Amino acid sequence: MKLYGYWRSGCTWRVRIALALKGVTYEYQPVHLLKGEQHEDPYRSLNLLESVPLLEWHEGGAIRRLAQSLAIIDFLEQRFPSPPLLPSDPWLRARTRQLAEIVNSGIQPFQTPFVLGQVKAVGGDDKGWVQLFHTRGLTALEEETSRTAGRFSVGDAPSIADCCLVPQLYASRRFKVDLTPYPTLTRIEAACEALPAFQAAHPDRQPDAEHAPR
Numbered sequence: 001m002k003l004y005g006y007w008r009s010g011c012t013w014r015v016r017i018a019l020a021l022k023g024v025t026y027e028y029q030p031v032h033l034l035k036g037e038q039h040e041d042p043y044r045s046l047n048l049l050e051s052v053p054l055l056e057w058h059e060g061g062a063i064r065r066l067a068q069s070l071a072i073i074d075f076l077e078q079r080f081p082s083p084p085l086l087p088s089d090p091w092l093r094a095r096t097r098q099l100a101e102i103v104n105s106g107i108q109p110f111q112t113p114f115v116l117g118q119v120k121a122v123g124g125d126d127k128g129w130v131q132l133f134h135t136r137g138l139t140a141l142e143e144e145t146s147r148t149a150g151r152f153s154v155g156d157a158p159s160i161a162d163c164c165l166v167p168q169l170y171a172s173r174r175f176k177v178d179l180t181p182y183p184t185l186t187r188i189e190a191a192c193e194a195l196p197a198f199q200a201a202h203p204d205r206q207p208d209a210e211h212a213p214r
C-alpha cells in the first residue's frame with residue numbers, strides 16, 4: 001500500500017494513526033502542500049480535489065485509489081479488522097463517528113491552506129476565522145466527548161474519534177488556540193500520545209518532516 005500525504009496534514013496523520021494501530025506497513029509518498037504539489041500533475045490527476053491523503057494499492061491486477069481520510073479508515077477497518085477502531089455497540093459506534101465528524105466536517109475544512117487563502121483573497125480576517133471555527137468546534141467536542149470518554153474518547157480503546165482528535169489539537173496549537181477550556185480533550189490526547197502507534201504517526205517522525213520554526 002502507498003499513502004500519499006504531507007507530514008503536517010492532519011487528515012494524512014489520521015490515516016497514519018489507523019495504519020499504525022492496525023500494524024499495517026506501507027510506503028509513504030510525500031506531496032508538498034506548501035509548494036502546491038497537490039495542484040500539479042502527476043498528483044492532481046490522482047485526486048481531483050487536490051488534497052491529501054490518498055491511499056493506493058494493487059488488487060486483482062488493477063490499481064485502486066481512495067481519498068478522504070474517514071473513507072480510507074473505513075476501508076482499513078473492513079480489510080484489517082483487528083484491533084477495531086469502532087465499538088461494536090450501535091449507539092457507541094454512531095457516537096464515535098459523531099465525534100470524528102465534529103472534527104472532520106466542523107473544524108478541519110475551515111483551516112486548510114486553500115480555504116485560508118480564499119478568506120484572505122476576499123479581504124477577510126483569516127486568523128479570526130480560524131479562531132471562530134476552532135473554538136466553536138472544540139467547545140462542542142469537549143462536551144460531547146465528556147459524555148462517552150473513558151481513557152480515550154469513547155471508552156478505553158482508541159477509535160476513529162481519537163485518530164481525528166490528536167491531529168486537530170496539534171493544528172489548534174499551531175493556530176494559537178487556547179486549549180485550557182478543553183481538559184477532557186487534552187487528557188485524552190496525552191493518553192493517545194503514550195501509545196507507540198500514535199508516536200510513530202506523529203508529523204515529526206515522517207520522512208518529509210521539516211523542523212523549521214512553526
Ligand SMILES: N[C@@H](CCC(=O)N[C@@H](CS)C(=O)NCC(=O)O)C(=O)O
Pocket residue numbers: 009010011012033038050051052053067068069070104109112113114115
Ligand atoms: N475531508 C478530507 C479533507 C482533505 C484535506 O482537506 N486535506 C488537506 C490537508 S489536511 C489538504 O490537502 N489541503 C490542500 C490545500 O488546502 O491546498 C479528508 O478527510 O481527507
